[in-house]
Amino acid sequence: MGRLRLLVRAVVSGEKDDRELVSAARRGDEDAFATLVRRHQAxxxxxxxxxxxxxxxxxxxxxxxxxxxxxxxxxxxxxWSFSTWLYRITTNLAIDTLRARTSRERTHVAHLRLVGESVGPTAPRALSEQEVQRIFGELARVLTPTQRAAFVLREVEGLSTAETAQALGCSEATVRNHIFQARAALRRELAARYPEYLPKGGQR
Known part of the structure; x- marks a missing residue:
């Protein structure tokens, strides 16, 4: 349905799709590439x-x-879709940046639903966005850069397993393993640091 909406919008507005713009950009059309930048920069x-x-x-x-x-x-x-290719470039650069950090501890800020959907059920009381960001930031410190990238692409950005694999340059099985390991690590940290947000029996 999402692709259909994009197609309809393109037809109605006369907007070129990514493949047309990439083709033009490869011929040296800088305006076409500028359109791609505007479309995907956010x-x-x-x-x-x-x-x-x-x-x-x-x-x-x-x-x-x-x-x-x-x-x-x-x-x-x-x-490949152009956006997935861009995600791969972006993810590689971000992972390299994470791995280069040695002087200070970093945290990861995630969307509210990640704590509920990817780490565990809804907390016993409503959490503010700021609280969720703080808690998840603490939990995410245990993830490797690649696990974090896989988790963000798959769970936050909503890429499919296949698209995440393309973006990370690995197999789909490897992506599934990264996600499995990330969830397990996050759950362990949640149980150790914030057991009150686990469901009954969630600390096993």
Missing amino acids: GVRRCAARILDDSEEARDIAQLAFVKAWENLAKYDPA
Whole structure:
């Protein structure tokens, strides 16, 4: 249904789809690429921010991702969606940034539903967005950069397992393993730090 809405919007507005714009950009049409940037910059920046938990770094990563995309358009495989290809570039840059951090501890800020849907059922009392961000930030410290990236792409951005695998450059089985390990680690941390937010029997 989402793809249908995009198609209808494109037909009604005369808007070119990504493949047409990429094709034009590969021929040197900078305006076409500028349209792609405008169309995808919010999603790219959001993805980077959720992996890095740093809006300033995310802005830099987003800019660098588009520079790399422009420089590597000739290598783009049309079998991929352009957005997934961008996610791969963005995720690789974000993971490299995370791995390079050695001087200070970082946290990850996630959407409210992640605590309820991906870590455990709804907490016994309503949590504010700020509380959820703080709690999840503490929990996410135990995740590796790749686990965090997989979790963000699959659970927050809503990519399919196949799209997440493409973005991370790994197999679907590896993605499923990253998600499984991330959820297990988050649940252990939740049980250790905030057992009151686990359901009865959730600490087993």
